[in-house]
Amino acid sequence: MAAKTARTGKSSRAGSRPSDSLTAEQLTDMYTKMNHIRAFEEKVAYFFSRGMIHGTTHLYIGEEATAVGALAPLSDKDLITSTHRGHGHTISKGIDLNRMMAELLGRSNGYCKGKGGSMHIADLSRGNLGANGIVGGGIPIAVGAALTLKMRKQDQVVVSFFGDGALNEGSFHESVNLASVWDLPVVFVCEDNQYGMSMSRHKSINLDDLADRAKAYGIPGKTIDGQNVFEVYDAMVEAIDQAKKTGPVLLVSETYRYMGHSKSDANRYRTKEEINEWKKRDPIAILRAEILRRGTADEKTLDGIEAQTREDIEAAVRFAEEAGEPDVNDIINDVYA
Amino acid sequence: MSSAKQKDGAATGVREITYAEAIREAMSEEMRKSDDVFLMGEDVGVYGGAFGVSVGMVDEFGEDRVRDTPISEAVIVGAATGAAVTGMRPIAEIQFSDFITIGMDQLVNQAAKIRYMFGGAANVPMVIRAPAGSGTGAAAQHSSSMEAWYTHVPGLKVVTPSSPYDAKGLLKSAIADPNPVVFLEQKLLYRVKGPVPEEEYTIPLSSSEVKREGDAVTVVTWGRMVNRCLEVADELSREGIEMEVVDPRTLMPLDEGPIVASAKKTGRVLIVHEAVQTGGYGGEIAARIADSEAFYYLDAPIKRLGALDVPVPYNPVLEANVVPTHEKITAAVRELVQ
Structure with missing residues (x-):
């Protein structure tokens, strides 16, 4: 199947977009985070290919603009729930890369002390309520977190990420409905990366525009170009404002994962041509071109950032490798508080 | 207590x-x-x-x-x-x-x-x-x-x-x-x-309680079956059979101390629950007792009495007979103490 061309933004009103006012520092931060995600995952992919990490992993490469664009407008106090493909959200929300890499390597100094791995990294101190191994599993939790915010009258928002596959889970339906009837401050961000494992979303959902799902819950819904970090950012600024004022919003970010679903994926369900077509609109390249166009940083600076992000990942690997394996006696701890 | x-x-x-x-x-x-x-x-x-x-x-x-x-x-x-x-x-x-x-x-x-x-x-x-x-x-x-x-x-x-x-x-x-x-x-x-x-009180979780003391047989039971077992105990007491009834109250994490102590004391154990017997928590309690020092005090095999392994039926007579009845509990205790 040919790649469905990602939609272009409808929200753009020339000269009035929030992303027009992004500072040089903010742009640099976005560029750094997108490169951190990619460098982190390229290292993880390498480790897997060498058998140096066990289990499985779900890589986010190609989708970086969604996590970075969606979370750039958030404050540290805002909350997120993430997915099995969660490295991008985790890095975007702000994380200690060292402890994150250590967790993937199963080390005692990892975020979960080696008990969670790739799919269960959380950092409650930074509002990250966790990645999640169950498709749609984090959405009800996001609604509960938003209930806390509403009951405590806290001026914050919850962003709940999930994929196109989760749109067919009951937890999605129940959660969006409850958030809607209770006017909870949640932005539901569907990352439509075109496939639920091998299942094309065109075969699993009989809608051209997935944001139409929002109509069923009486909330605003919008589909955006997930390869363009500026469009994601602009849509999120608006969605966060709406979520705080009137209740939940559904954003559908059209994007694409370059890698397989997980490490066992032989890509039998899609063509090289399709993958290459999407790579022409690489999110990091789009951001880089715009930074250069605006002149907030030059080629040399951006190259330096890329090199630094790769070095940061190498440092994270060293941090992880310096730590020991978890103590076997720790297996039984942390079940109950 | x-x-x-x-x-x-x-x-x-x-x-x-x-x-x-x-x-x-x-x-x-x-x-x-x-x-x-x-x-x-x-x-x-x-x-x-x-x-x-x-x-x-x-x-x-x-x-x-x-x-x-x-x-x-x-x-x-x-x-x-x-x-x-x-x-x-x-x-x-x-x-x-x-x-x-x-x-x-x-x-x-x-x-x-x-x-x-x-x-x-x-x-x-x-x-x-x-x-x-x-x-x-x-x-x-x-x-x-x-x-x-x-x-x-x-x-x-x-x-x-x-x-x-x-x-x-x-x-x-x-x-x-x-x-x-x-x-x-x-x-x-x-x-x-x-x-x-009237005044405020709490009961800690994981605190099994002996609801009735006795020396003939230990009956471990919870939920709705506790009162039923206590009724049976009152009846059998008139015959000189004193049942000890232990209610775990919290199943997980289980406070097994009072259960094991009671099993050591009576040497005979019946576990009664309303849930279906196969795969029921009674099996876990039986295993805990068998794994404990109480094993050496047992005078009879540990017995379980749960519901029949069927979904709960509608008809009132069928429904009443799917769970451990007064009669079944009485019979099970009599059999154990013989």
């Missing part, structure tokens, strides 16, 4: 209230103490809950803290989880315990595992309250006793109170507990009255 407390309390104000009222008091007292505690569930507001447990609470606490939800068990459990992780202490009522299955992913894969998966970095202080058990003519999908399912999930605590006194004291501890607690109420006990002190 609750009986001692009840006797002590008699001088300082004990009234007879129902099991449902005791639960309502526990929730209301905790909600008065902390704004973090709130109740949500289907029809818990003006309707007062399907069994009337929360009648009147919305008048005191308002719709914000006594929240009617849509019929959406997955998000009821999941939203409770999310609220708990972010600092609230939700009590979620699931209208019939059978319906917890609809929220099972959120309970089993989320609430129960979050703390462990995150390496201890999260607390999940929530209570799922749900009426369990048969006897109301509601047939197979509204009558199950599935406590064994939850005991098989590390991270969950499972509480099965058998009296108004226990229900109130244990629920207050469950609400205060930093872990997810499945609090299984007995729908046939809701209107049963018992002595409950």
Whole structure:
């Protein structure tokens, strides 16, 4: 199947977009985070290919603009729930890369002390309520977190990420409905990366525009170009404002994962041509071109950032490798508080 | 011992209230103490809950803290989880315990595992309250006793109170507990009255209690079967057979000390529960006793008496005979002490 061309933004009103006012520092931060995600995952992919990490992993490469664009407008106090493909959200929300890499390597100094791995990294101190191994599993939790915010009258928002596959889970339906009837401050961000494992979303959902799902819950819904970090950012600024004022919003970010679903994926369900077509609109390249166009940083600076992000990942690997394996006696701890 | 407390309390104000009222008091007292505690569930507001447990609470606490939800068990459990992780202490009522299955992913894969998966970095202080058990003519999908399912999930605590006194004291501890607690109420006990002190008290979770002392046989039982076993005990006492009845009250984590001690004392053990026998928690208790030093004191094989391995039937005669009856319990005790 040919790649469905990602939609272009409808929200753009020339000269009035929030992303027009992004500072040089903010742009640099976005560029750094997108490169951190990619460098982190390229290292993880390498480790897997060498058998140096066990289990499985779900890589986010190609989708970086969604996590970075969606979370750039958030404050540290805002909350997120993430997915099995969660490295991008985790890095975007702000994380200690060292402890994150250590967790993937199963080390005692990892975020979960080696008990969670790739799919269960959380950092409650930074509002990250966790990645999640169950498709749609984090959405009800996001609604509960938003209930806390509403009951405590806290001026914050919850962003709940999930994929196109989760749109067919009951937890999605129940959660969006409850958030809607209770006017909870949640932005539901569907990352439509075109496939639920091998299942094309065109075969699993009989809608051209997935944001139409929002109509069923009486909330605003919008589909955006997930390869363009500026469009994601602009849509999120608006969605966060709406979520705080009137209740939940559904954003559908059209994007694409370059890698397989997980490490066992032989890509039998899609063509090289399709993958290459999407790579022409690489999110990091789009951001880089715009930074250069605006002149907030030059080629040399951006190259330096890329090199630094790769070095940061190498440092994270060293941090992880310096730590020991978890103590076997720790297996039984942390079940109950 | 609750009986001692009840006797002590008699001088300082004990009234007879129902099991449902005791639960309502526990929730209301905790909600008065902390704004973090709130109740949500289907029809818990003006309707007062399907069994009337929360009648009147919305008048005191308002719709914000006594929240009617849509019929959406997955998000009821999941939203409770999310609220708990972010600092609230939700009590979620699931209208019939059978319906917890609809929220099972959120309970089993989320609430129960979050703390462990995150390496201890999260607390999940929530209570799922749900009426369990048969006897109301509601047939197979509204009558199950599935406590064994939850005991098989590390991270969950499972509480099965058998009296108004226990229900109130244990629920207050469950609400205060930093872990997810499945609090299984007995729908046939809701209107049963018992002595409950006026003054505040709590009962720690994981505290088995000897409900009746005896030397002939130990009967370990919980929930609705406790009263039935106590009735049998009174009858058999006239024949000189003194049953010791032990109620674990919390199945997970289990306080096995009083159970093992009783088994050592009597040397004969019968385990009675309303849940189906195969795969029931009685098997776990039997194994715990067999694994303990009590094994060397046993004069007979450990016996289990659970419900027949069938869904709960509708017809009242069939329904009454699916669970351990008075007669079956009596016969099982007689057989053990022979």
